[in-house]
Amino acid sequence: MSAPLKFRFPAAGSRGHLGLWLAVALAAMGWIALTRAPAPGHGGPPPAPRTGFSAPDFTLPTVQGDPIALHNLRGKVVVLNFWATWCGPCAAEMPTLQRVYADQHDQGLEILAVTVENSPAALQAYAQQHGLTFPLLIDAQAQVSRRYRVQATPSTYFIDRRGVIRWVVFGGPMSEALVRSKVETLLQEKP
């Protein structure tokens, strides 16, 4: 019975060492060439609630009853925030969102705050009390929350002008610099 083969690393600087290095280099280059990434398809990435994918489309009513469709905001930067009135971190980051919205809305920023609470009057009172001027949307059947796989609030999606999700922030409260820096980056991109 023959002894099992055992690999012995060649001595430093020997021809075997050089040969091994070249063999590894060739194998690596071959593998890299063989497994190149496929070219991206036409029409942008498919919809999915994660970074690098198109933001799943939806239409939801505001607390005033006016419908807002995400696809109508193409060309703008959208911050999509899932929140609830009883959620402490959500309440903590609302003033931040409002300040950034007030500063950047004219440059093409939209903030949509989505909640599953179906009480327009209470939500309007909340918005008035906290001075919120961006749209609050009601997702009464939680269909949009499910489509975005929201399991906890707050969850925030930063969507670029092409409708692609660029960052997702789970949990909160988000710092003002976090919101401003992400929005600033997206606003600087050409439509």
Add this chain to the structure above:
Amino acid sequence: MWPYLHLGPLALRLPGLLWLVGLWLGLEAASRQATRLRLSGERLTNMVLWALGGGVVAARLGYALHYPQAFLQAPLSLLALNPQTLEPTIGGLAALLVAVAYGQRHRLPLRPTLDALAPGFLVLAFFGALANASSGDAYGQPTTLPWGIELWGARRHPTQFYDALLTAALLLWLWRATQHPRGDGAGFLQAVGGLAAIRLFTEAFRGDSLTLGGGVRLAQVMAAAVLLAVVALYPYWRERGAPATPQGKGDARPRDRND
């Protein structure tokens, strides 16, 4: 994917927890390996913690320098607990510098220290792969293979599990192969080379690769460069044995290095 661990009304982010567990167990593994190498596990742990702290501070400052206007308008954001406002490259470089400075100050010998850290890196990489599985990051290309998983609207290669399985195998192999570590840095090079080879292989199935021209995947090119550096360096470190220490030249069975 299972991004949350629900405990009553609490929803804990599972990926973050997995990273923390990986860090803790990785430190434990490195500390045990340090003991085998007659290094001080406590000093090794302190070095890692200092490097982590320095890395986080530098990463936040680096991010703030990149977005000065945002931080000038909200300076308290410098102290916020948002990992999204960290600059990882600057943080990584700073962590490396802090680790080197700590190692020099406490006279930790380079190659034995790297050997001690090697299993820790692998444990962290293993839990990192599990964290990616939990969050759905580092996802694979669409596939029709029977072991594909439904993720982000398609049946995909479970690349996170490829990474986890291969890293676990590498860790087990390295742990058995270095029952009597020599402290010559070979264990560290084996771990780094193994991780580079795994990345070179599994990146081929990723659906989120950053690409250079012509679809060439950046991570594969970097992994190949690291692997080639390891192959070039390995026999030199192996043949020279463990470096000289204040206690004498070390090789087969190092003596206490930093008592």
